[in-house]
Amino acid sequence: xxxxxxxxxxxxxxxxxxxxxxxxxxxxxxxxxxxxxxxxxxxxxxxxxxxxxxxxxxxxxxxxxxxxxxxxxxxxxxxxxxxxxxxxxxxxxxxxxxxxxxxxxxxxxxxxxx
Amino acid sequence: xxxxxxxxxxxxxxxxxxxxxxxxxxxxxxxxxxxxxxxxxxxxxxxxxxxxxxxxxxxxxxxxxxxxxxxxxxxxxxxxxxxxxxxxxxxxxxxxxxxxxxxxxxxxxxxxxx
Numbered sequence: 001x002x003x004x005x006x007x008x009x010x011x012x013x014x015x016x017x018x019x020x021x022x023x024x025x026x027x028x029x030x031x032x033x034x035x036x037x038x039x040x041x042x043x044x045x046x047x048x049x050x051x052x053x054x055x056x057x058x059x060x061x062x063x064x065x066x067x068x069x070x071x072x073x074x075x076x077x078x079x080x081x082x083x084x085x086x087x088x089x090x091x092x093x094x095x096x097x098x099x100x101x102x103x104x105x106x107x108x109x110x111x112x113x114x
Numbered sequence: 115x116x117x118x119x120x121x122x123x124x125x126x127x128x129x130x131x132x133x134x135x136x137x138x139x140x141x142x143x144x145x146x147x148x149x150x151x152x153x154x155x156x157x158x159x160x161x162x163x164x165x166x167x168x169x170x171x172x173x174x175x176x177x178x179x180x181x182x183x184x185x186x187x188x189x190x191x192x193x194x195x196x197x198x199x200x201x202x203x204x205x206x207x208x209x210x211x212x213x214x215x216x217x218x219x220x221x222x223x224x225x226x227x228x
Binding site for chain 1: 118148163207222
């Protein structure tokens with residue numbers, strides 16, 4: 001069965017510092033991988049996704065992620081964090097027909113210090 | 115991106131009553147809708163997948179008689195929590211997917227059962 005692991009429950013970074021959120025997956029086939037952000041009172045917003053092709057994926061809000069098949073990882077990065085990036089981040093793998101049913105990781109809460 | 119709404123955003127009910135949550139795709143036709151449940155400080159768990167005009171497919175461990183899902187049109191799916199109990203209190207999130215296979219999430223409904 002598929003699974004997604006986000007080993008960091010909570011991360012605190014200073015504004016302007018770089019960020020990397022870790023994600024490891026387990027899935028028998030080629031994965032469809034996603035990163036979502038959830039802010040209080042708002043729905044999940046898609047940051048970026050990987051289906052195939054270039055393993056370095058660019059997303060919205062200056063985020064990028066790199067798919068590493070050998071490490072079963074899809075880590076999210078941002079070179080300079082803004083205070084507005086404080087939120088909960090979820091990594092997910094798409095399964096089933098069309099790979100749209102998502103299995104989510106447990107999430108990483110990002111706190112940004114001024 | 116496309117907009118998915120949920121109604122109500124919050125509901126408080128007495129134990130034993132039934133609660134209906136609506137999920138609407140406002141500007142596209144959703145051939146498939148997904149219902150997720152999110153426990154406090156936890157990840158989203160897929161409950162069921164519903165295709166328009168078909169019976170929903172429930173994930174293992176989800177009681178289909180407890181959580182009734184109807185997807186009667188291409189823009190509306192409903193989740194009814196029947197005979198709700200305090201353990202059903204949770205954050206319920208829907209997502210909708212159209213022909214392009216993109217998936218858009220609603221803002222969620224917080225259910226509190228007293």
